[in-house]
Amino acid sequence: MISRVADHSFWVGRYLDRAESTARLLQVTRSLAFDAELTSLECWRPLVTVSGQFPDFSERFGADAVGDGETVQRYMTWSPENPVSIRSSVRSARETARSIREVLSRDIWQATNELFLWFMGEEASARYMQDRDDVFRQVRASTQLCLGLVRSTMLHDAPMDFLWLGVLLERVGQTARILDMHHHMLSGADAHHQILQTALWLSLLRACSGFEAFMRRNHGRVSRGAVVSFLISEVAFPRSLLYCTRSALGVMRRIWPGAASDGALDAIERMAALDAWIVKETNEPAPDDIHPLLTHVVDQVSLVCQAVQHGITGPTAPLEVNTSAQQQ
Amino acid sequence: MIVVTLRSPHGVRETLAVNCIPVIPSLLDGYKPIPGTYDEMVDVEGKPRAHARTAADLLRNLTGDEFARCQSLAELALAQQGVTFSVYSDQRGSEKVMPVCLVPRVISAAEWVQTEKGLVQRLRALQMFLDDVYGEQRSVREGIIPANLIEQSRQYIPKLRGLRPAGGIRIHIAGVDLIRDPAGTLRVLEDNLRTPSGVSYVLENRTVTKRVFQHAMNQSGVRRVDEYPTQLAETLRSVSPRDPETATPVVLTPGPFNSAYFEHSFLARSMGLELVEATDLFVDGNVVFVRTTEGPRRVDVIYRRTDDAYLDPEFFRPDSLLGVRGLMRAYAAGQVALVNAPGNGVADDKATYAYVPDLIRFFLSEEPILQQVRTYVCARKDDCQYVIEHLGELVVKAVDEAGGYGMLMGPQSTAAEREEFRGRILADPRRYIAQPRIELSTSPTWIADKRCLEPRRVDLRPFILSRPSGIWVLPGGLTRVALREGSYVVNSSQGGGSKDTWVEATR
Numbered sequence: 001m002i003s004r005v006a007d008h009s010f011w012v013g014r015y016l017d018r019a020e021s022t023a024r025l026l027q028v029t030r031s032l033a034f035d036a037e038l039t040s041l042e043c044w045r046p047l048v049t050v051s052g053q054f055p056d057f058s059e060r061f062g063a064d065a066v067g068d069g070e071t072v073q074r075y076m077t078w079s080p081e082n083p084v085s086i087r088s089s090v091r092s093a094r095e096t097a098r099s100i101r102e103v104l105s106r107d108i109w110q111a112t113n114e115l116f117l118w119f120m121g122e123e124a125s126a127r128y129m130q131d132r133d134d135v136f137r138q139v140r141a142s143t144q145l146c147l148g149l150v151r152s153t154m155l156h157d158a159p160m161d162f163l164w165l166g167v168l169l170e171r172v173g174q175t176a177r178i179l180d181m182h183h184h185m186l187s188g189a190d191a192h193h194q195i196l197q198t199a200l201w202l203s204l205l206r207a208c209s210g211f212e213a214f215m216r217r218n219h220g221r222v223s224r225g226a227v228v229s230f231l232i233s234e235v236a237f238p239r240s241l242l243y244c245t246r247s248a249l250g251v252m253r254r255i256w257p258g259a260a261s262d263g264a265l266d267a268i269e270r271m272a273a274l275d276a277w278i279v280k281e282t283n284e285p286a287p288d289d290i291h292p293l294l295t296h297v298v299d300q301v302s303l304v305c306q307a308v309q310h311g312i313t314g315p316t317a318p319l320e321v322n323t324s325a326q327q328q
Numbered sequence: 329m330i331v332v333t334l335r336s337p338h339g340v341r342e343t344l345a346v347n348c349i350p351v352i353p354s355l356l357d358g359y360k361p362i363p364g365t366y367d368e369m370v371d372v373e374g375k376p377r378a379h380a381r382t383a384a385d386l387l388r389n390l391t392g393d394e395f396a397r398c399q400s401l402a403e404l405a406l407a408q409q410g411v412t413f414s415v416y417s418d419q420r421g422s423e424k425v426m427p428v429c430l431v432p433r434v435i436s437a438a439e440w441v442q443t444e445k446g447l448v449q450r451l452r453a454l455q456m457f458l459d460d461v462y463g464e465q466r467s468v469r470e471g472i473i474p475a476n477l478i479e480q481s482r483q484y485i486p487k488l489r490g491l492r493p494a495g496g497i498r499i500h501i502a503g504v505d506l507i508r509d510p511a512g513t514l515r516v517l518e519d520n521l522r523t524p525s526g527v528s529y530v531l532e533n534r535t536v537t538k539r540v541f542q543h544a545m546n547q548s549g550v551r552r553v554d555e556y557p558t559q560l561a562e563t564l565r566s567v568s569p570r571d572p573e574t575a576t577p578v579v580l581t582p583g584p585f586n587s588a589y590f591e592h593s594f595l596a597r598s599m600g601l602e603l604v605e606a607t608d609l610f611v612d613g614n615v616v617f618v619r620t621t622e623g624p625r626r627v628d629v630i631y632r633r634t635d636d637a638y639l640d641p642e643f644f645r646p647d648s649l650l651g652v653r654g655l656m657r658a659y660a661a662g663q664v665a666l667v668n669a670p671g672n673g674v675a676d677d678k679a680t681y682a683y684v685p686d687l688i689r690f691f692l693s694e695e696p697i698l699q700q701v702r703t704y705v706c707a708r709k710d711d712c713q714y715v716i717e718h719l720g721e722l723v724v725k726a727v728d729e730a731g732g733y734g735m736l737m738g739p740q741s742t743a744a745e746r747e748e749f750r751g752r753i754l755a756d757p758r759r760y761i762a763q764p765r766i767e768l769s770t771s772p773t774w775i776a777d778k779r780c781l782e783p784r785r786v787d788l789r790p791f792i793l794s795r796p797s798g799i800w801v802l803p804g805g806l807t808r809v810a811l812r813e814g815s816y817v818v819n820s821s822q823g824g825g826s827k828d829t830w831v832e833a834t835r
Binding site for chain 2: 001002003004005006095098099100101102106109110113114117158162255256311312313
């Protein structure tokens with residue numbers, strides 16, 4: 001498969017999953033802001049922080065604005081300057097998909113293009129003012145439709161593998177960040193307030209689309225330890241760190257079965273090391289260990305992503321010009 | 329009853345039932361052709377022509393409201409599928425949906441047989457002419473075409489003389505623009521022998537019309553167009569320097585910001601070939617490779633949708649970074665086929681056009697089947713004098729421009745524009761030709777803001793594929809329509825749209 005196309009496939013996966021994830025986070029945080037007895041700052045600040053956009057946000061609106069739900073939502077939904085806003089992700093997903101249309105099925109392309117046309121059109125902005133949750137729900141439904149079409153209408157070979165690798169690596173990062181974000185909230189909140197704590201853990205599970213799955217595993221018993229282990233190491237839950245790292249490892253071994261390039265070997269080794277580390281180090285972590293642990297995961301994943309892109313250029317000379325679709 | 333089902337964005341499926349029992353007032357009522365102009369659907373009295381009867385009945389049975397619904401659903405479908413082109417004058421990113429008018433343009437079976445013969449004849453002669461230009465130049469020595477016309481053509485590449493391309497074919501894909509005069513005769517307006525575009529719209533338009541007018545299409549027996557990608561893939565494989573069965577053809581695009589990117593992607597996708605950009609390719613030891621995740625893979629045939637000048641910086645523009653370094657070396661060594669061959673521009677030059685009937689007689693010893701348009705070549709002294717004196721009646725064109733650019737429409741021009749062209753022609757007569765303005769034929773065309781049909785001018789671009797075993801012509805081709813009232817310019821970059829072209833099946 002052509003290296004540039006592999007790279008772009010990888011990024012289509014990442015952008016789609018990122019758009020879905022951002023929409024889901026906004027939805028969950030809105031619900032939290034209505035229900036739980038948290039200050040506006042405690043609700044919205046973590047959302048900006050885990051997206052990695054706090055410096056940019058405070059430069060544009062001032063650090064205090066991070067407690068203003070409307071500003072944060074507008075920034076995370078519509079801002080073209082914010083590279084991880086839904087708008088940026090949807091636009092990049094569509095632009096990148098357009099550049100590799102020939103390897104996507106018509107259904108995938110059309111679903112992606114329709115999402116783009118709808119989101120950029122008047123209908124979505126009007127809806128945002130009237131029924132915001134519906135906009136987020138629609139973004140999620142559309143991105144999930146795209147990802148479902150990837151698995152049900154594309155050939156299960158190299159282009160889909162690269163696309164799905166992008167989805168999985170994006171997801172590891174997202175789950176780690178969401179977990180970290182709730183950890184921040186909890187440390188800010190009244191630790192003795194049992195109802196609030198439970199509300200936060202439940203919202204965390206919802207933010208990871210893992211509420212029902214968690215309940216089935218734990219029969220309704222919600223505790224910090226149980227939620228954290230579930231999201232980190234439940235191998236049957238498709239958004240847990242371990243599920244994603246393990247699947248990503250499988251995909252990488254399928255893409256590069258034999259003697260691959262240095263980049264590919266490096267990527268596979270790093271991924272295997274991270275996978276082993278998660279199994280070994282993350283069994284029932286103490287509250288103070290959670291943040292460093294998740295930081296380690298996020299850092300390692302970004303190194304894996306770099307190695308993957310290096311691996312994509314193959315055993316030949318590297319590309320003469322940087323044609324990577326990466327925008328952030 | 330026709331049922332139309334299309335999806336609206338993020339909504340439920342909209343189902344539209346179109347009532348086929350005659351309803352008054354119908355769409356064709358009140359449709360009047362322009363006096364002195366041939367109309368493709370109706371005769372001077374407004375009666376449908378025999379071969380267009382099914383299409384005309386279809387319109388008769390629709391009211392303006394019903395048609396408007398069909399039209400807007402079709403436009404929505406095209407937008408959702410991303411059937412777009414980019415505009416040259418825009419820097420990047422401005423994509424537009426190719427405007428489409430759902431009223432089809434119909435060609436009779438008998439006329440098509442004759443047209444197809446004429447196109448095959450023309451392509452055979454042009455191919456022989458190119459072989460000759462890059463070979464012995466017999467046609468020059470024997471005075472059929474002036475030597476300076478070739479030497480001064482910007483598209484002529486002297487370095488390629490003596491080189492026979494892999495597979496022996498030079499014009500694998502041609503688009504020949506035809507227009508119809510008021511007497512009803514189809515005439516060749518120009519040849520496109522480099523990278524003719526538009527075929528994807530032919531296929532997409534058909535998909536849309538089929539959905540909307542399924543009933544009528546079944547009845548009228550329209551010839552299918554969907555075998556084009558298979559035929560094209562076969563054409564590409566047929567010129568491979570290595571075993572065609574295992575050959576690797578690719579489609580080379582300048583990238584997503586090119587105006588015809590949709591088509592490049594469309595063709596690659598419908599043939600199941602890789603779509604590559606120049607940076608994906610490299611040359612090693614006169615062999616072309618594509619960079620893949622499994623390492624380099626050899627490429628045998630390149631259907632390139634880039635201009636000659638951007639093929640290979642080593643050969644064409646040492647200062648340029650665009651293109652694939654060494655590609656022309658590989659081509660010269662016969663290790664890769666380039667589709668179409670570089671250097672074809674000398675044959676579709678608008679000045680060469682004037683000599684094509686003579687070239688047909690010279691190379692084939694046959695009389696040309698297709699008529700042309702009277703052409704004044706400003707490189708000829710007498711012609712130049714005539715053009716300068718009659719600027720107000722003629723259409724002046726730069727020989728090497730396309731897309732409706734670099735033109736003077738004499739009858740619609742201002743004195744200042746004519747003065748400007750007078751200066752330009754005198755400064756560089758070789759660059760200009762002129763033709764009388766032909767009253768292009770019209771076709772009933774949906775005018776959205778008036779909610780009715782009005783005559784608009786059309787042309788026709790058939791697509792012709794050539795391979796060593798013979799020539800294949802796509803039934804019909806792209807009908808382009810000048811959507812602006814009174815306009816003669818059909819180019820999509822200048823307010824043109826397209827129509828589905830129905831070639832009546834032989835019974």
